[in-house]
Amino acid sequence: MHTIVFRTTNECNLRCKYCYDNVNHDEKISKNIATDNFANNLDYIVNDTIKLYSDTNYRKFIFHGGEPLLVDSKVLNEFCEILLSKFPVEFSIQTNGTLITKDYIDLFKKFKFKVGISLDGASEEQNGARIYKDGRNSFNTVINKMNLLKKEQIKFGVIMSINKLHINHEQELYDFIALNDINTNIRPVFPSLTGDNSLVMTASEYLTFFKNLFEIWYNDTEKRVKTYQILEFANLVKSVVLDNYKNRCCECSPNCFMNFISLDVNGEIYACNRLYNVNDFYYGNIRGMNIEELESKINHLMELRNRQIREKCSDCQVYTDCYGGCIAEAYSQFGLIGERSGFCEIRKELKEYAKKKVLM
Ligand code: SF4
Numbered sequence: 001m002h003t004i005v006f007r008t009t010n011e012c013n014l015r016c017k018y019c020y021d022n023v024n025h026d027e028k029i030s031k032n033i034a035t036d037n038f039a040n041n042l043d044y045i046v047n048d049t050i051k052l053y054s055d056t057n058y059r060k061f062i063f064h065g066g067e068p069l070l071v072d073s074k075v076l077n078e079f080c081e082i083l084l085s086k087f088p089v090e091f092s093i094q095t096n097g098t099l100i101t102k103d104y105i106d107l108f109k110k111f112k113f114k115v116g117i118s119l120d121g122a123s124e125e126q127n128g129a130r131i132y133k134d135g136r137n138s139f140n141t142v143i144n145k146m147n148l149l150k151k152e153q154i155k156f157g158v159i160m161s162i163n164k165l166h167i168n169h170e171q172e173l174y175d176f177i178a179l180n181d182i183n184t185n186i187r188p189v190f191p192s193l194t195g196d197n198s199l200v201m202t203a204s205e206y207l208t209f210f211k212n213l214f215e216i217w218y219n220d221t222e223k224r225v226k227t228y229q230i231l232e233f234a235n236l237v238k239s240v241v242l243d244n245y246k247n248r249c250c251e252c253s254p255n256c257f258m259n260f261i262s263l264d265v266n267g268e269i270y271a272c273n274r275l276y277n278v279n280d281f282y283y284g285n286i287r288g289m290n291i292e293e294l295e296s297k298i299n300h301l302m303e304l305r306n307r308q309i310r311e312k313c314s315d316c317q318v319y320t321d322c323y324g325g326c327i328a329e330a331y332s333q334f335g336l337i338g339e340r341s342g343f344c345e346i347r348k349e350l351k352e353y354a355k356k357k358v359l360m
Pocket residue numbers: 012013014015016019020021065066067096118
């Protein structure tokens with residue numbers, strides 16, 4: 001298992017409208033809960049991690065959440081130090097950005113963290129889903145924290161969850177990416193069985209948004225935004241022009257569960273952080289399980305998924321770009337392990353669109 005997506009805490013200081021996580025506390029209480037839970041389990045978490053990495057020399061550890069920066073920086077520092085005394089590890093963090101301080105910046109520098117910030121675009125309006133408990137928008141705080149990271153020369157990427165608030169704002173978004181010189185992932189918010197779906201774009205709305213943004217970028221003779229700055233554009237173009245190009249993200253892999261796993265502070269393991277607390281994807285507690293038992297559960301789940309997907313996708317022209325897409329997306333929308341991602345039709349149409357655009 002080379003990548004552990006670590007559920008650093010279930011707590012969060014934001015209340016994003018489309019969030020499928022269930023968080024209820026005030027920030028101060030959340031900080032105490034998150035820090036105490038992590039600190040009290042620190043030795044166990046180290047042992048869990050060592051066990052999960054037992055079959056690999058490439059180790060990637062992603063602090064995820066809830067919001068991972070609710071855990072005190074000293075506790076995170078201690079954990080990283082202990083882990084690095086055992087073997088080399090590449091650390092990453094995915095954060096909402098609002099809680100970044102000098103202490104966390106020192107932590108990022110010391111352990112060479114790859115930093116991912118969540119921000120939904122160029123303005124308070126586009127970021128309207130990412131709010132605090134009292135309804136305040138997090139936009140200005142996150143922009144200030146991004147400026148702090150830049151000042152401290154810490155590289156970071158921005159994940160944008162594209163939703164109805166982005167409709168007709170493609171140019172503004174493009175200018176924002178160019179002006180701030182940021183690297184982005186743009187992803188649609190997908191419908192979920194449990195969350196608020198009112199901001200989810202329809203497939204046709206997302207296609208229009210994506211193509212409009214692509215056109216702006218494609219027709220920008222100055223190339224104010226480099227190809228690599230919007231990861232989805234880079235991957236799409238490479239998949240069209242390069243033979244046998246393989247996208248390296250988990251979403252385009254036929255065996256994501258064999259490489260990625262979700263671990264929490266109590267040793268609970270799920271196939272994916274996005275499927276946390278979902279029974280069909282729960283492997284058990286790593287503290288009472290040996291690695292062979294875990295591998296057999298993972299193989300079983302992957303075989304179940306792949307058998308059904310092969311039947312549904314066997315005729316698809318873009319099968320090896322997609323392999324049925326993200327299981328979590330499909331499950332959160334349809335409630336079935338063997339269902340195709342809601343991205344299916346979008347993926348096919350975008351490939352055709354990019355072929356015409358890039359190869360003409
Ligand atoms: S920051 Fe992440 S975990 Fe927190 S409410 Fe927003 S989407 Fe959910």
